Amino acid sequence: MKVSVKVPATTANLGPGFDCLGLALPIYNTITIEETVLPGTGIEINLMSEEEAIDEMVFDNIPRDENNIVYKAVEMLYNSIGQEPSELRINIQSQIPITRGLGSSSAVIVGGLLAANKLLGSPADETALLSIATEVEGHPDNVAPAILGGFVLASQDIDGTIVYRKLPWPQEWDITVCIPDFELSTNIARSVLPENVPMQDAIFNAKHLAMLVEAVHTKDEKLMKFALHDRLHQPYREKLVPGMKEIMEAFKHEDGVLGCVLSGAGPTMLVISHKYDLDKIKSTVKDIWEAQSIKVDVRTLKVEEQGAVILE
Ligand code: HSE
Secondary structure: OEEEEEEEEEEEOOOOOOOOEEEEEEEEEEEEEEEOOOOOOOEEEEEEEOOOOOOHHHHHOOOOOOOOHHHHHHHHHHHHOOOOOOOEEEEEEEOOOOOOOOOHHHHHHHHHHHHHHHHOOOOOOHHHHHHHHHHHHOOHHHHHHHHHOOEEEEEEOOOOOEEEEEEOOOOOOEEEEEEEOOOOOHHHHHHOOOOOOOHHHHHHHHHHHHHHHHHHHHOOHHHHHHHOOOOOOHHHHHHHOOOHHHHHHHHOOOOOEEEEEEOOOOOOEEEEEOOOOHHHHHHHHHHHHHOOOOOEEEEEEOOOOOOOEEEO
16 A cells, blocks of 8 residues: 655744744645565665756765654654554655755655555544654644645644644735755754844844734734844854845835745745735845855745645
8 A cells, every 4th residue: 555645845934933933835745655565674765856956965865764754754653653664665756945944854754754644544643743743853833834734833832742823824925935056954054053042032033923923814014024033043044045134135125025034944035025026036036146156946936725635
């Protein structure tokens, strides 16, 4: 028996929502898991990418054994019901650019978990799956919208339980993802963050995150423009993303641009706009990055309201 699951890309943080906010986007990975009889180790992991610009080094460095994150997640699910995974063939068809801040690892973790859960007769519910996915990924802000679709607020209780809510997102707002042709691993992007932050910065983010949720709820574009600012991660990551500061500056005073933030841990930049000239977004970002010899793939998308789906 084999099961395939299609999972959307995600963009996490949205400025002040560090490690707790995420949006699903219409770019997909498809993960297929097959229980089979295999010679050797008993695991076969195949990766296929439809991305033209994929860096072969990154692709080649993805583990094809028990250290693969999909296998780890699947193993945790089996272990949670007192079983060991049998021989598994895992196929990953990837359209989501890798190490660009668009949730490619979350998508494969979620896809693997949902496929394995179906193979096992669905012993785990959504919360249990989210909890395993969060443990493997380290934070819930990508895995939650990857499972649920849409705009998701997710946090973790002291006992590890994931607390999450899917909230309505104004579909009339355009999301432009600007994907540069260089990678930035989440580990590196997290390694530059300080252990402690000034109280004023923590207060700044608390205020802006609360305003952001209200702005989305009431589709208040002026409030959204005020809210899309962060002091907990973006200032520290600027040095890892050449051009980031200039791109953010370029949109600061543009009417119709609600904000420009780092997508997840970067290096992709996200521009949220409404009734704004999308070609202008593209040319502005291209001009800044191409002046630094960085090629960029710019795509304007609508939020994907559907989360991971099991394909029949
Ligand atoms: N919230 C995470 C971060 C998302 O910014 O490090 C990266 O996957």
